[in-house]
Amino acid sequence: MSDSSTPVRVRFAPSPTGKLHVGGARTAIFNWAFARANNGTFILRIDDTDPARSTEENTQIILRAMRWLGLDWDEGPEVGGDFGPYKQMERLDIYKKCAMRLWDEGKAYPCFCSAEQLAADKKAAQERHDPFQGYQRRCRHLSREEAEARIAAGEPYVLRIKVPEDRGDVVIHDAVHGDVTFDAKELDDFVIFRSDGTPTYNFTTVVDDAMMGITHVIRGDDHLSNTPRQVMVYEAMGAPVPTFAHISMILGADGKKLSKRHGATSVEEYQAAGYLSDAFVNYLALLGWSPDGETTIVPRDVLAKTFSLDRVSKNPATFDPAKLDWINAEYLANMSDEAFCDQIMVPELAHAGLLASAGDKPRAWLLTLASVVKPRTKHLGDVPGICGMVFGTADTLEYEEKAVKKGLAKEGMHAVLEAAVSKLETLETWTADAIDAALDPVPEELDAKKRLVFQAIRAAVCGNLVSPPLGVVIELVGKDDALARLRRAEELAL
Numbered sequence: 001m002s003d004s005s006t007p008v009r010v011r012f013a014p015s016p017t018g019k020l021h022v023g024g025a026r027t028a029i030f031n032w033a034f035a036r037a038n039n040g041t042f043i044l045r046i047d048d049t050d051p052a053r054s055t056e057e058n059t060q061i062i063l064r065a066m067r068w069l070g071l072d073w074d075e076g077p078e079v080g081g082d083f084g085p086y087k088q089m090e091r092l093d094i095y096k097k098c099a100m101r102l103w104d105e106g107k108a109y110p111c112f113c114s115a116e117q118l119a120a121d122k123k124a125a126q127e128r129h130d131p132f133q134g135y136q137r138r139c140r141h142l143s144r145e146e147a148e149a150r151i152a153a154g155e156p157y158v159l160r161i162k163v164p165e166d167r168g169d170v171v172i173h174d175a176v177h178g179d180v181t182f183d184a185k186e187l188d189d190f191v192i193f194r195s196d197g198t199p200t201y202n203f204t205t206v207v208d209d210a211m212m213g214i215t216h217v218i219r220g221d222d223h224l225s226n227t228p229r230q231v232m233v234y235e236a237m238g239a240p241v242p243t244f245a246h247i248s249m250i251l252g253a254d255g256k257k258l259s260k261r262h263g264a265t266s267v268e269e270y271q272a273a274g275y276l277s278d279a280f281v282n283y284l285a286l287l288g289w290s291p292d293g294e295t296t297i298v299p300r301d302v303l304a305k306t307f308s309l310d311r312v313s314k315n316p317a318t319f320d321p322a323k324l325d326w327i328n329a330e331y332l333a334n335m336s337d338e339a340f341c342d343q344i345m346v347p348e349l350a351h352a353g354l355l356a357s358a359g360d361k362p363r364a365w366l367l368t369l370a371s372v373v374k375p376r377t378k379h380l381g382d383v384p385g386i387c388g389m390v391f392g393t394a395d396t397l398e399y400e401e402k403a404v405k406k407g408l409a410k411e412g413m414h415a416v417l418e419a420a421v422s423k424l425e426t427l428e429t430w431t432a433d434a435i436d437a438a439l440d441p442v443p444e445e446l447d448a449k450k451r452l453v454f455q456a457i458r459a460a461v462c463g464n465l466v467s468p469p470l471g472v473v474i475e476l477v478g479k480d481d482a483l484a485r486l487r488r489a490e491e492l493a494l
């Protein structure tokens with residue numbers, strides 16, 4: 001166990017074999033928050049020793065996702081640090097030296113058993129119902145001279161760790177699961193270097209965690225079964241064993257491990273789907289952790305102050321897209337109109353080609369628009385759909401078929417539009433309130449249903465039936481264009 005007075009050092013160690021997934025992101029968030037809450041150091045390390053599946057492109061995607069999530073790392077790729085390099089492929093010499101030292105010290109040994117030999121041993125163990133069916137330790141007692149001679153003669157070999165025969169139980173004091181006991185007898189003398197000269201995960205991870213001074217290993221509980229093996233490596237190296245915290249899996253609504261079948265699983269997809277980074281981090285932080293079991297809005301700075309491992313649940317967490325949407329909407333609703341306008345609305349409108357830049361429209365106009373778009377936005381990409389109709393002109397406005405059918409093509413609607421035109425034509429103060437007040441008497445004057453009257457005006461000005469409050473939209477469209485829209489729609493009305 002690490003000494004509680006030692007400054008906290010944690011790491012997130014993704015393998016760049018794919019994009020950053022929701023589960024990985026949650027692990028990264030827990031590590032980041034734990035470091036921040038303890039004034040510790042958050043390290044990003046790239047576990048790229050699986051050359052067949054790791055790519056530089058994936059590494060870049062992961063770094064981009066980490067940046068989007070706002071999980072700043074104190075040491076790692078691009079920022080450096082005293083314990084680098086932070087990509088495992090750049091550390092091969094370190095692993096080699098370390099493995100050789102273990103051999104020199106009699107804690108590891110070369111094994112020359114062929115695949116056939118291993119298979120035959122396994123089969124024999126099965127046949128005699130030996131409870132231990134792992135590696136039978138054939139090469140454990142070869143002399144150094146013999147081993148060196150065989151290596152010199154070009155015989156292929158792996159390096160195995162020597163699990164002490166009298167080691168007894170290996171107890172992991174897991175910060176989430178409590179004490180978890182493994183019988184060392186069940187542990188093979190497992191391979192730390194393959195015959196192709198590449199080191200294995202259980203070895204590189206420990207070498208790095210030990211050399212980087214990692215005090216707490218916070219990772220998915222799919223790694224719990226690797227942990228006793230890793231403890232063997234720490235012990236062989238004479239390095240202190242860190243505190244482990246194995247966090248639960250994330251499940252889909254059907255109780256199965258979250259996967260593509262459940263929808264988007266990569267951080268990139270959520271970014272593209274229009275979630276706010278702050279909301280997404282808040283949501284993921286609550287998958288298996290909670291400050292008190294109730295609070296659902298935990299802003300990043302609060303998370304960074306209050307995160308603790310003792311409030312991490314060992315039960316699997318269920319990914320709930322509806323809750324994510326709700327949290328996202330809360331974050332949007334809680335933004336100021338100014339922030340929403342500048343950080344979200346203008347970029348989204350620009351992206352949709354509706355606005356070249358914020359300078360295209362008066363500031364007050366944009367802020368008024370933001371005030372009505374913000375409460376209607378669930379995802380960032382909703383913005384153009386909510387307010388696209390205030391852009392363009394009467395000539396370019398597109399009418400939805402449903403709006404024409406339900407809003408305009410009804411008996412008496414022509415008269416409604418004419419009445420609206422005459423009310424607005426003479427209106428001098430062009431504000432939402434004045435517009436609403438001017439249109440308010442129309443239903444009574446025409447003896448028509450209020451709902452139908454305003455549905456018709458809405459369809460005429462907006463082209464749809466669901467836009468933000470009518471007075472504001474008419475104000476933003478401007479007098480000339482609002483009148484032109486009403487007149488154009490008269491042609492569609494009965």
Ligand code: GLU
Pocket residue numbers: 013014015047205218219220223
């Ligand atoms: N590269 C490993 C993974 O992505 C890291 C596991 C660990 O944190 O030790 O699963």
